[in-house]
Each structure stands twice: as structure tokens, then as C-alpha cells.
Amino acid sequence: MELIDIMPDILNREPELIVGYTDPVEGFKGWLVIDALSHKLCAGGLRVQKGLTQDCVIDLARNMTLKMRISGIRADGAKSGIDYDPHSPGKKEALRRFLHAIRPYILQCYSVGPDLNVKLKELDDIAARLDIPSVKIAIAKAQGFDPPHFLERYRMLEKPVDHVTVGSLRSGFGLAAASLAVLDFFKIPAQEATIAIQGFGGLGSAAAYSLYESGVRVVGIADEEKSLISTDKRSLDIKALIENSVNGLMPKGAANGRYTDRKEIYGVECDLFIPAAIENAIVSDNAKTIPAKVVVPGANLAITRDAERILNDRGIITIPDFVSGCGGSLSMDGLFGPTSHPSTQDILDHIEKRMRK
Numbered sequence: 001m002e003l004i005d006i007m008p009d010i011l012n013r014e015p016e017l018i019v020g021y022t023d024p025v026e027g028f029k030g031w032l033v034i035d036a037l038s039h040k041l042c043a044g045g046l047r048v049q050k051g052l053t054q055d056c057v058i059d060l061a062r063n064m065t066l067k068m069r070i071s072g073i074r075a076d077g078a079k080s081g082i083d084y085d086p087h088s089p090g091k092k093e094a095l096r097r098f099l100h101a102i103r104p105y106i107l108q109c110y111s112v113g114p115d116l117n118v119k120l121k122e123l124d125d126i127a128a129r130l131d132i133p134s135v136k137i138a139i140a141k142a143q144g145f146d147p148p149h150f151l152e153r154y155r156m157l158e159k160p161v162d163h164v165t166v167g168s169l170r171s172g173f174g175l176a177a178a179s180l181a182v183l184d185f186f187k188i189p190a191q192e193a194t195i196a197i198q199g200f201g202g203l204g205s206a207a208a209y210s211l212y213e214s215g216v217r218v219v220g221i222a223d224e225e226k227s228l229i230s231t232d233k234r235s236l237d238i239k240a241l242i243e244n245s246v247n248g249l250m251p252k253g254a255a256n257g258r259y260t261d262r263k264e265i266y267g268v269e270c271d272l273f274i275p276a277a278i279e280n281a282i283v284s285d286n287a288k289t290i291p292a293k294v295v296v297p298g299a300n301l302a303i304t305r306d307a308e309r310i311l312n313d314r315g316i317i318t319i320p321d322f323v324s325g326c327g328g329s330l331s332m333d334g335l336f337g338p339t340s341h342p343s344t345q346d347i348l349d350h351i352e353k354r355m356r357k
Helices: 003-012 054-071 091-101 103-108 120-129 137-143 147-158 166-185 202-213 238-243 262-267 305-313 327-336 344-356
Strands: 017-022 029-034 042-048 076-082 110-114 194-198 217-222 226-230 257-261 270-275 292-295
Touching (some): 003 054, 054 076, 076 091, 137 327, 147 166, 194 202, 217 262, 226 262
Antiparallel strands (some): 017 029
16 A cells, blocks of 8 residues: 555544643643554654644654655654753753653653754663663564663664764754755756755754765755855855854854844755754745745654645645655664664665665
């Protein structure tokens, strides 16, 4: 059965499990949503986002199921998160209390990943305090791995690739592979292509790095405070920006760029525009003026339905986010799918091959 045949069922059904959480200390809300219970394993990220709602987590979990199906991964979609200010000094303890509440699911069936304002290392640091071997330990149970074997593979995510790790690169590497496949389809040589990226967190910066290393000109980047736009059509120095960034914010003083309002990223003329931060980044208003040929979303639900219709009417191609944004899921398949331990290059090759397929 083709994905197009099962998409209506996935999009129209209610999630099979919703776990609601009210924090006993600060009173904030949190949710774990498991979209389906068809497999032994479900997977999806945990986010910390002020204003997060249950409906948003439901939509994100459903999107994860689509990623699993299109990737051919035998797991269901899930998502979790807390409605909490990510800049609050209480974030770490807030996460600890929430993870403690959903601990039984993490041990049994829910493979937790990083999402908005959350890094894998901080999740695993908290998990260790809760006597959880890894926030992805459910994979060991689903695959029949004994804990030492699982943890040996899991530590592959800490292996270096240039100046970053496999774990920090994997999702953005997949998004970059999808972008390069789009350039190939439109017969635009990488060295001649221009790309603008909205988002400079883990996903956006890793995609920018991978594209920069492939020779693509990254002519615009935006973080949550500002945009940086090339002044001479040459690529921004992505390596320098990453090396000097702090908490997903770009440093000041780029050699060939001008700093401006964060919304100015939507006006950068480019071949590909990549929203790689939050949901609903492209809405009706900015969809009317984005000067790109193709939009390749990395963030889940980055384009509203109205905005997608506007872009299509303007002749701008939009790639489904559950296609271009499934690098993280593919990396787990490449890491834990083979019968023997893969190398770091094996994992990246798996992501690239599957993403370009």
C-alpha cells in the first residue's frame, strides 16, 4: 500500500494515547502524545516551548507517524513537551520532573529525541539522574538488544565529524541532503545555488554547515533575535558563525553580512528557502512575498495550509516537511537497523542515500 493511500487515515484519526501532565511545583502543563500503538516502538522529540498546547503536540506526533511510514521504519510517531519558557533558570528541573512523570513510557516504548529548545545531552544527563540508561532505551527493548550492546551503539552519536558530533549533525545533515536532492532535480549546481535558512538552532545550524561544506552559498540566516544577510552574494562563513554561537544565537561581526530584523529573512532572494525552527513559520502574509523557487522545510508543520496554497499558486514548490525533515528518524534507522555496529560514515551514508532516494 502506498503512503498516499494511508495518509487520510493518519491525518484524520485521533491519537491513541495522550498523557497529560500538570507540574506540582510551578503548575505548567505538559503532554506526551503517542499517535499510534501499531508497533513495539514509538519515537519523537521533546520540546520546551512557551505557549505549547496539547493540539500542537498532537499534530506533531501525527507528523512523526508520517515520517516513519515514508521512511519505512517500523515505529509509530510520538511527541512530548512542556509549556514553559526555555530561557527560565528552572528549565532543567522542570524537564526533570516531566521526564520523571513519563519515565515508564521511556523505559517501555517511547524513544525520546531532542526538539525545540532541547538538546540530546541535557535529556540524557537528566535521564541518568532518573536511573534511565538512555532516553532512547526503548529501542533496545524493541530490537532485542542487551543494554551494553545498545549503549555501545548509542555512543556512536558522540563520535566527531569535523568539529561537530554525529548526534548534533544528523537531523540537519538529512535536511541538507534533501535540499541537495532538490537542487539536483532542478539542475541547479550546488556551487551556483543560493539558500536562506530561518532558524539557527540544532537543526538549522547543522543544515547550514552541511550545505556550506557542499559548496552551496548560504546567503541568509535568521535566529530568534535577528537575521544575517550576505551583502555580496557570497556565502556567509557558516563555520565561524557556528563556532562562535551561543544557545542558537549567531555572534555579531560577520565579515560579509548585515544584521537586520529577524523577519527580513523572508525577503532574501534565493533558490531554496529552508524554515528550520518552529511550526507555522510560513503563513499567508509572508507566503505572498517569499522570493524563492522552492521551500524545503526542516521544522515540523512549518508551512500553514493556507500558506502552502498561496505558494503553489505563485509557482513555488513546497516539499512536505515529513519528507525533508525525516533525517533524525533515518539516522536512528542507520544506527540501530544494521545487524553489526555501523561506522559514523555508514550512518551519514544511510541518511543521504535514503533522503535522495
